[in-house]
Amino acid sequence: MKVDLNGDSVYCYTNSKDIDPERPSVVFIHGSGMDHTVWTLASRHFARHGNNVIGVDLPGHGRSTGSPLASVEDMASWLVSLMDQLAIGEAALVGHSLGSLIALDCAARFPERVRALAMVGTTAPMPVSDAILDAAKANEHSAFDMLTQWGFSKRHQFGGNRNSGIWMVGNTLRLYERSADGVLFHDMAACNNYQVGLENAARVTCPVLMLLGNEDRLTPVRGTRQLVAAFDSPTIEILDGAGHTIMMEAPNAMLDALHRVL
Amino acid sequence: MSAPDYPGLDTLALHAGSQPDPATGARATPIYQSTSFCFPDSDYAASLFNMERAGHVYSRLSNPTNAVLEERIAALEDGVGAIATASGQAALSLAILTLMGSGSHIVASAALYGGSHNLLAYTLPRLGIDTTFVDARDPAAFAAAIRDNTRLVFAETLGNPGLDVLNIPAVAEVAHNAGLPLMIDSTFTTPYLIKPFEHGADIIMHSATKFLSGHGIVIGGLLVDGGRFDWDASGKFPTLTEPYSGFHNLVFSEEFGPAAFIQRARKEGLRDFGACMSPTTAFHILQGIETLGIRMARHVANTREVVEFLGNQEMVTRVGYPELEGHPDQALAGTLLPRGCGAVFSFDLAGGREAGIAFVDGLNLFSHLANVGDAKSLVIHPASTTHHRMDAEALAAGGIGEGSIRLSIGLEDAADLVADLKQGLRAAARSMKTRADAR
Numbered sequence: 001m002k003v004d005l006n007g008d009s010v011y012c013y014t015n016s017k018d019i020d021p022e023r024p025s026v027v028f029i030h031g032s033g034m035d036h037t038v039w040t041l042a043s044r045h046f047a048r049h050g051n052n053v054i055g056v057d058l059p060g061h062g063r064s065t066g067s068p069l070a071s072v073e074d075m076a077s078w079l080v081s082l083m084d085q086l087a088i089g090e091a092a093l094v095g096h097s098l099g100s101l102i103a104l105d106c107a108a109r110f111p112e113r114v115r116a117l118a119m120v121g122t123t124a125p126m127p128v129s130d131a132i133l134d135a136a137k138a139n140e141h142s143a144f145d146m147l148t149q150w151g152f153s154k155r156h157q158f159g160g161n162r163n164s165g166i167w168m169v170g171n172t173l174r175l176y177e178r179s180a181d182g183v184l185f186h187d188m189a190a191c192n193n194y195q196v197g198l199e200n201a202a203r204v205t206c207p208v209l210m211l212l213g214n215e216d217r218l219t220p221v222r223g224t225r226q227l228v229a230a231f232d233s234p235t236i237e238i239l240d241g242a243g244h245t246i247m248m249e250a251p252n253a254m255l256d257a258l259h260r261v262l
Numbered sequence: 263m264s265a266p267d268y269p270g271l272d273t274l275a276l277h278a279g280s281q282p283d284p285a286t287g288a289r290a291t292p293i294y295q296s297t298s299f300c301f302p303d304s305d306y307a308a309s310l311f312n313m314e315r316a317g318h319v320y321s322r323l324s325n326p327t328n329a330v331l332e333e334r335i336a337a338l339e340d341g342v343g344a345i346a347t348a349s350g351q352a353a354l355s356l357a358i359l360t361l362m363g364s365g366s367h368i369v370a371s372a373a374l375y376g377g378s379h380n381l382l383a384y385t386l387p388r389l390g391i392d393t394t395f396v397d398a399r400d401p402a403a404f405a406a407a408i409r410d411n412t413r414l415v416f417a418e419t420l421g422n423p424g425l426d427v428l429n430i431p432a433v434a435e436v437a438h439n440a441g442l443p444l445m446i447d448s449t450f451t452t453p454y455l456i457k458p459f460e461h462g463a464d465i466i467m468h469s470a471t472k473f474l475s476g477h478g479i480v481i482g483g484l485l486v487d488g489g490r491f492d493w494d495a496s497g498k499f500p501t502l503t504e505p506y507s508g509f510h511n512l513v514f515s516e517e518f519g520p521a522a523f524i525q526r527a528r529k530e531g532l533r534d535f536g537a538c539m540s541p542t543t544a545f546h547i548l549q550g551i552e553t554l555g556i557r558m559a560r561h562v563a564n565t566r567e568v569v570e571f572l573g574n575q576e577m578v579t580r581v582g583y584p585e586l587e588g589h590p591d592q593a594l595a596g597t598l599l600p601r602g603c604g605a606v607f608s609f610d611l612a613g614g615r616e617a618g619i620a621f622v623d624g625l626n627l628f629s630h631l632a633n634v635g636d637a638k639s640l641v642i643h644p645a646s647t648t649h650h651r652m653d654a655e656a657l658a659a660g661g662i663g664e665g666s667i668r669l670s671i672g673l674e675d676a677a678d679l680v681a682d683l684k685q686g687l688r689a690a691a692r693s694m695k696t697r698a699d700a701r
Contacts, residue, residue, distance in 0.1 A: 016511045037519035045314035045515075063516075066577040099434050104318035149266050157269065158334040162316035164324035165528060166334035166343040166521055167278075169268075174489040251316045255309075 008066030014048035018184030025052040025091035029099030032187030033179045035062025068186035072194040076105035092116040108200035118209040121244045123219040124197025136185035144176035153215030153243035168248040201230035208234040209261040213242030272555040279333025294326040327541035338453040342489030343524040352537035353483030360527040362413040364390030369407040371398035373421025394431025401432040427591035434462025439494035450604045454558035464491040472635025475550035480543045489520035528701040562602030567676040580610040611665035617690040618643040624689025627682035639672035
């Protein structure tokens with residue numbers, strides 16, 4: 001569905017259903033330069049399991065109009081405004097990479113709106129290399145290439161997708177290529193500049209899942225220790241053989257893990 | 263710092279899509295010769311049927327062996343996904359029936375494989391889908407033939423029988439300006455010689471029967487989605503952009519983004535028309551693809567030697583290979599096909615139909631049959647076989663002479679191939695002399 005928010009049109013994937021106020025809600029938030037389609041399998045699953053599902057396209061991404069927002073905090077505030085617009089009081093938030101930081105910021109600043117937090121392919125702080133930032137700023141294709149190649153585990157550079165017939169490296173690259181000039185840089189800069197992740201994690205009171213790939217080269221497991229320590233009793237799932245793009249690399253294991261907190 | 267290089271074609275040809283078998287550790291891709299796959303529980307089953315989990319239900323829809331092949335060809339073509347089909351014809355039919363219905367129109371090159379021409383010219387009109395055939399060398403002709411109800415532009419990388427080199431960038435621009443996808447049959451070239459998506463194509467089909475499998479042992483097709491065509495912006499493809507009542511009002515472009523076309527083709531066309539590939543066939547094609555690079559290089563090297571030989575023979579009046587001076591597409595071939603123009607070409611013999619028959623009958627190493635793209639060299643004389651009902655005038659209209667011979671050059675020693683062709687030429691010469699003496 002499309003909703004108007006702050007003068008822009010926002011696309012939300014809802015599994016072709018209206019929001020039912022009697023049902024629990026799950027909001028899926030994509031990562032940098034991506035859109036809601038990275039969550040298609042998971043969205044369909046939780047819709048069938050009795051949830052309202054809302055797969056958002058952030059401003060300037062996918063089917064949403066407008067310009068990308070400058071900071072994770074702005075994106076979190078925007079997300080809460082969107083929940084207001086959809087009359088969703090409380091939701092479980094599932095975010096990937098940049099989306100996980102948005103979800104974290106929401107859970108810390110708007111605890112009454114977040115009943116569970118699932119962070120997929122994540123860490124905080126989330127520093128971005130100068131090479132990626134520079135390439136993204138210059139709108140060079142190499143930024144897409146770096147994120148695509150480092151976004152998969154080494155074994156998944158050669159595929160092995162259980163979702164038949166889909167070459168996940170190519171599909172990811174096409175998604176990046178669909179993003180307008182400047183969008184990826186905005187997103188990566190927002191990740192890089194978000195410096196309050198640890199203190200916000202300490203404020204989170206809802207159940208937390210951190211879903212990590214043991215071969216993640218963009219947000220490696222070893223870099224998550226501070227974030228793990230900052231949360232109060234998070235559930236940590238480390239998926240063998242997965243890299244950063246867990247939704248494609250380990251879609252079934254991700255669903256099983258999400259069920260533990262959603 | 264720059265991005266690491268993507269794996270090269272030869273590496274992808276060996277590894278893309280495959281992992282050591284999780285059940286047994288087998289390094290080769292196993293043949294999962296099973297019609298169906300067990301569900302751990304009812305909810306898992308429901309999630310597979312509802313496209314929530316990755317996995318397999320029934321081998322008409324997907325199969326683990328086929329999935330490796332599908333990923334491999336998608337990787338080699340730099341696409342987003344692929345479907346393995348029962349034949350190349352099945353891949354073409356699947357693409358067309360995914361994109362359009364009755365009342366639609368296709369603009370196609372006139373220089374098509376005969377099987378494709380049959381489908382477009384005779385069979386699809388019964389379903390209300392018409393085709394206008396245009397000169398493959400004239401992008402303006404493609405543009406002029408496009409109508410309001412056109413839904414696809416279709417051509418081959420190398421046309422039949424004259425090896426017309428398609429100007430893919432120019433024809434893609436024509437198609438895209440009209441909001442249409444360009445589909446390419448890349449059977450003769452394979453991703454070793456050209457990757458049509460890099461030049462603007464949107465969909466690729468292969469008869470994997472030919473060079474991809476490479477050994478003349480299986481029939482199979484592959485349909486590949488490039489993932490760049492904007493179906494929503496075009497507005498001409500409701501099968502991809504509007505709710506599908508056959509799957510709970512799923513809108514493929516919304517749910518699958520770049521992979522909308524290939525997902526619809528699987529969820530509808532493969533499901534309903536059922537022209538799926540056998541897992542054993544997929545295994546054989548995977549074995550062929552593992553050596554695609556070295557085979558294609560040898561195919562082309564041998565072809566160049568044979569072409570050079572034939573070009574110096576008095577009895578040969580024409581050799582139709584795009585790398586030769588005088589071929590109308592020589593410059594374009596140099597740009598689009600720098601690694602070679604494949605291993606299938608035709609040449610004309612002086613002496614007409616009888617000389618052609620004598621030539622073919624005089625060969626020993628070349629196999630006389632109706633196929634191309636085998637590891638073994640093949641020959642056919644169209645005027646006495648595939649086009650035997652046509653008189654000289656009708657043949658000429660199709661770009662075929664009474665003495666035309668089509669060769670598919672294999673992987674034998676080139677010197678042995680040349681020696682065999684010499685034998686055939688001697689037989690043809692004897693036939694001409696006998697006829698002359700009789701007169």
